[in-house]
Amino acid sequence: FMLQQTQVKTVIPYFTRFVKKIPNLKSLSTSNEKKILKLWEGLGYYRRAKNLHKTAKILIKKYNGMLPKNFDEIKKLPGVGEYTARALLALVYNKPHVPFDANVGRVFSRLFNTSLEKNGKKIKMIINEQFYTNRNGDLAEALMEFGAVICKPKNPSCVNCLIKTKCLSYNKI
Secondary structure, rough: OOOOOHHHHHHHHHHHHHHHHHHOOHHHHHHHHHHHHHHHOOOOOOHHHHHHHHHHHHHHHHHHHOOOOOOHHHHHHOOOOHHHHHHHHHHHOOOOOOOHHHHHHHHHHHHHHOOOHHHHHHHHHHHHHHHOOOOHHHHHHHHHHHHHHOOOOOOHHHHHHHOHHHOOHHHHO
């Protein structure tokens, strides 16, 4: 929840302080909302903190402290949409789900040399049907990071790109 719309380097000190005071799901579920909001102070988007608290209570009460393994069940949790559900399934359970955000979309639109606006649904379908590995969590994380660091929106680092020989946008240049 902390990383939604916030960069990792910004979140790290907040996360460190948060887990010192609230070290596990059980303590999060029983914590006072004011305490949670105080620890969250400065990150903004306070609804995320409230949703995190609600979700912790649900996970403890309904799922015995475990994240559900079903996409639809995860999406029912407060503040969890398609992107977060896919990320959780990939990262927590190594399920073949790729979270589709602007970074991942940009990688694939450049790789296939196509417009996201015109072919976004098709790209999502290809990603979700054809990108399976025994390291799905690593793949999801790598794609998100690759889009943020190498295949950037402006001035992509094509020179350092390891997949440029397969990239239709690069080969069109």
